[in-house]
Amino acid sequence: MTDTHFPTSHSPQHQSGYNLFISYSRQDQAFVRHLWQALTQADQKVWIDWHDIPPAEDWRQEIYQGIEAADNFVFIISPHSLRSEVCNEELEYAIRQGKRIIPLVREEVKDGVVHPELARLNWLFFRESDQFEPALKTLLETLQTDLSYIRSHTRLLVKAREWEQSGQDNSFLLRGSDLQQAEQWLAQPQESPKPTALQQNYIRSSRQVETERHFSEMQLRKLTPQQVRNRHSILNKVKKFWVEGVLEKSLQDQVLIELGLEEHAHAVMTSWNIEVETIDESKKVLPKGTKPIFIFDQMGEGRTLLILGEPGAGKTTTLLELTRDLVKRAEQGVDHRIPIVFNLSSWTTKQSIAEWLVDELSSKYQVPKQIGRQWVSNQELLLLLDGLDEVKLERRNECVVALNNFHQNYGSEMVVCSRIKDYEALKDRLNFQTAIYLRSLTIHQIHTYLDSINADLSGLRSLLNADHALQELAASPLMLNIMVLAYQGINVEELPRVEAIEERRKQLFDAYIDKMFHRPTRLKRKDRYSEAQTKQGLAWLAQRMVQESQTVFLIERLQANWLQSNFLTWLYELICGTIFGALIGFTVWPLVVLFEPVRLAVEDGSNLFNHAAGFSFGIAEGLLWGLTAKFLGKSVVTPLGGLIFCLVNGIFWGILASFGFHNVLGGWFFISPLFSLFWALISLFLWSLLREPIQPVAKLQWSWNKALQGVPKGMTLGLICGGILGLIIAIIDGVTLDITISTSYIEETVSLATISSTLGWRERLFFILINGLINALVLSLIFETIGGTISGFVNGVTGQGITETTQPNQGIQQAVINSVITFLSVLVLFSSCLIVVFAFLELRPSQYLLNLPPALRTPIFTLNRLVSIAILSGLLIFGKTFIKHIVLRILLRFEKSVPLNYSNFLNYAVDCIFLKKVGGGYIFVHRLLLNHFAENDLPS
Known part of the structure; x- marks a missing residue:
């Protein structure tokens, strides 16, 4: 039996801790029953199969769980038990679990047939010839030997098995004093039973995670001045938003009702309790006056609490009272985690809890995502999560699983609120330490509350005495407060009578709403x-x-999907597409005409003409977007929809370009495909802008350290891009057979078609290589300067601060401010870069070989282009949010x-x-x- 592969047992669900497990053969049952009765009378808790295997359970699994839960394994030695396959299997499993084995001899057996593990131990004799009472006394003394060590062995084995079966979930590991005691137990010089490999691994893993957790906590004490300001800012927001803004202005604020609490240990999956009681036994009424903060404090490090209650029972109020107490502590020093309130209703299965927390910190508290990620990963937050029952039903159970996974991976302290019926209907349970249930108000509490209010509530009192449905509603603190507000000064005859509680609730809310309009x-x-x-x-x-x-x-x-009409949704897409298209065309087209073939085709029109042409092209682009959106519907924002939109635009503009550039050499075969590709890329950019939802904008803050960190990355990228662009320009020059020759400051455009007979492929290849190398060198230096400047700017505005004030629609207002800041910054930055460009152009070789369009050599003309780029940058980086929001608000107003x-x-x-x-x-x-x-x- 030594090679037996035992099936994996699950952690005991209904098993309590036992002093001993008795393994015996059925032929010895009469003796074992007598022994069991004697041990039970001696206050020993004995696991025995006829008493401890529930009906309809897997008996083998129950036996394994019983062995795990028992401090000692007693094996009844007799010829029958040594021949029994089941007895030997039980013995093997006990050995593997490192149990202390106590052999009891009932009948003499031959040498050599006893298991080696039994043979090496001292035997206790309970033969018929032996006196039972002295033998029992010896057994009891043996059971008491090293009792503390043995019990610790059992407790740690059960916990280690739970940890193993949970997939080594960190939430099952030991912490604090439990871990210290386990390490002391492991260090004891004990010959038998020795710690198992599983127990040793369990304690080592607990220490490793505890060390990491302790390191994270120590990091909380090493805060920079900016981190301290961030901490104070978020604490101030939580206090103002939830404590002052909600709790102190709640319906229950006038006269506080003391809610009764029950502890519902069965509502959570706990890894700490070896003994699991029945549901009724696990419900414990807590003493009157017990506050949630008292319960929370008793849990020690890594606290997790579930708050349950009926609708309107005061779960959110209880959560906010806890928030108030925790904020006060956190304000006293950085040793306390930051308590912060979230509502789980916005969680979706597309996000992990960690990702969702970062997004919620950004959208609800205006915390930069980089800071949010640090807070989450460093366990700096104490999460107060309301509304588990408000998560959509189809993903509610997945939310519980996600919370358990998050707790396993991050070990954050958490409090979760849920309606009790919605929670109990779930398949999975939160792996928390405990749960409390807010008890409904008694009829005595209801009348005491009404007596404490100085108002005419005689009609309400009379109706409460006669209306059972109203009494049931009044058991909820929320509904009782609404009754007081809605039914003040109303006679009993004026109050409607209904039997259905839902109908009564509807009438009560209608009365409350009407009352509030006249206050x-x-x-x-x-x-x-x-x-x-x-x-x-x-x-x-x-x-x-x-x-x-x-x-x-x-x-x-x-968002646009809040529009009720499909037509208005499409109109929103059309208007936004037209506006963005016009802005892009207005800015980009004047830059396109700088390329020699395009400039020749449009005869180098005036600035006004080029901008007007680009504006018109952009409007056409927007209309094409609208038509595509009309045809594809919601699919237009998918990658496939974006591909279709780009292809349609590319083909459309490519055909137009082939006719517009027919007078230019290569117009059909080279310019038209390039033009098609160009507008396809513009379409891709436009699609990326329009497919994004409306994203509120945070306040820009400057950081010199971040700016300096961004400069090297930008210079490197600029160096690479400049070199590649220089080579591409040289290749295009060679392929299109167009070069610019400069002599004595007089420039002429000469087609290589007229001299192609004198230039062979070797000469042309040589020209491409030389021209490409020089262009790459010059453009690399220019782009290196521009790239470093832009990268430093972009990195520098991602400051580490949290905005102090928050007002309605602040994200849209900030978008306007950021657009102006971006416009001015880009204008200044690019103007500075322009000075660098013209400094390079003073080098004579660059005038010969760079093939720079003449227009770019005029600073005033180039400044006009820079203003266009600055406007586009401001509007499309941050202004897109404002534009979309304004269009949406107008359409929402139109549909009333x-x-x-x-x-x-x-x-x-x-x-x-x-x-x-x-x-x-x-x-x-x-x-x-x-x-x-x-x-x-x-x-x-």
């Missing part, structure tokens, strides 16, 4: 909206937020979904207590109210 307000009349307009606007907003799985709404996050001054409308809804303001965003006062508005029908 006193300080807003001026011009800042108010009609009831119908407000209800319609909030219904539209709620439906779109449900559709997009959003909890916090940001004006700058409006939102007013022009949308922030004013949302602020009015805040005043009516329909919404709350969270930084630069807005949330409904509760998810139930959002759902209520979302269920309202919109006019078509």
Whole structure:
């Protein structure tokens, strides 16, 4: 049996810790039963098959789990057990698990038939000829020998097996004092049972991860001044957004209701408890006055907590109370992690939790993604995650798996909130330390709360006593507060009576909404909206937020798919395509005409003519985009749609170019394909701009260190690009048979067609090589200077700061500011580079061989091109966000979904207590109210 391959056992789910496991043959059952009764009376917990294998379970797996969970393995020696295949298999498994084995002899056996592991041990004799009581006393004394060591061996074996079966999930590893005790246990000089290889590997891995975690924590104490400012900024935002902006203005703020708590240990998959109780036993009512922060603190390092409750039970309020306490601590020193609130509803399966956190930090808190990644990877955040039940149903279970994976890989401290029924319906469970459940209000608490309010609530009290559905709703703190606000001063006869609780909830929200419209307000009349307009606007907003799985709404996050009409969606694409196309054409075409063949074809028109021509070409490009979008629909933003759009444009402009350049040598065979390729690339650029969603813009900040780091990379890239471009120009000169000859400052364009008879292929190849080398040298130096300057600028504006203030639509407003900054910066940078270019042109060899268009040798003419480039840079790098947003807002106003001054409308809804303001965003006062508005029908 030594070569037996044992099936993998799972960690005990229902097994508790046992003092001993008894392995015996059925022929010895009478004796074993007597022994089991005696041991049980001696307060020993004994694993025995007839008592500890549940019905309909895999008995073999249960036996393996029992062996793992027991401190000692007692083997009843008799001829029957030595011949038993099952007994020998159990013995082999106990040996492999490093168990302390205690042999009990029931009948004499022959030498040589006993397993070597049994043969080397001292035997305890329980033969019929032996006195039972003295033998039992000896067994009990043996069981007590090295008891602490043996129990630690069992505990660590069970934990190591759990860790192994979880795929070596880091969350199952030992931490803190548990790890120190395990290392002390491992260092003890103990002959038997020796630590297994699995136990040793488990403890070593725990120490390695603990060291890495400790290093990450130490890094928190080594902060630069900028990192300290960033930390203070994000703490201030969390405090203002969630504590001051939501918690202190919540519906429950006037009279606080003390919620009862229960600990629901069964709701999570815990790697710490060896003994797993039944569901009923694992529910424990916590003492009155217990605060979530007390529970959280008791967990020690690596805390994870799940908060469960019914809808409206106060889960978010409890989470924010925890946030308030944690922010206070974090403000006292850098030893505490940064508590930060997120809503899980925006998570999608396309992202890992780490990636999602970085995006949420950027969009909701204006944290640069580089800083966000550092915070996540260094475990500097304490994550407070609300709304697990608000994740779309089809990806909710995957969210739990993703959270478990994130916790395994990063070890971050987390708190998650969820409605209890939605959570219990999931297949998987969070691998957290524990869970608490917010108990519903009792009828006594409800009446005590009503008595504490100085208002006429006689009608509500009478109805509560008679209406069971209303009583059930009032058990929710949220609904009780809404009842107080909605039913003040109303007689019982005026209150509608219904039996269905959902219908009662709907009527209650309708009453609340009507009441809020008539409450006193300080807003001026011009800042108010009609009831119908407000209800319609909030219904539209709620439906779109449900559709997009959003909890916090940001004006700058409006997207084209929020338009209700397919026609308006297409119109949005057409308008944006036309605007961007016109801007690109206006800027790029005057640069295109600098190439000799194109300049000859258009007869070197004036600046105004070139810009107008480019503007017209760009409009045509935009119209082609609109037609493509109409034909392909939503597929136009896919890579295949982009390829089709580029091909259509390339073919269209290539055909036009072949006619426009027919008078130029090579117009049909060379210029037309190049022109087709050029517009295909322009189309690709336009497609990349239009396919992107509207992305809010962060504030630009300058960093000299980052700028200097970017210069070498840009110089290297410029050196390579300049050299390649110089060679390409030389090759084109040779192929098109056009060169520029300069003598005595008088320049003529001479076609090599007239002298091709005098230039053989060797002479032409020599010309291409010499011209290419000189062009590559000069252009490399120019592009090296330009590349280093631009790279330094681009790298320098990616500063490490976090904006202090946040206001509605700040991302769009910042896009306008950034566009102006970019325009001025590009203009100054390129003008500086222009000085370098003209300095190089003072070298006579470059005037002969560089083949530079004459127009570029006029500084004023070139400055005109630079202004165009600067405008394009400002508008397309940051201004694209502003342009798209403005077009979308106009179309949304056209379909009467939102007013022009949308922030004013949302602020009015805040005043009516329909919404709350969270930084630069807005949330409904509760998810139930959002759902209520979302269920309202919109006019078509």
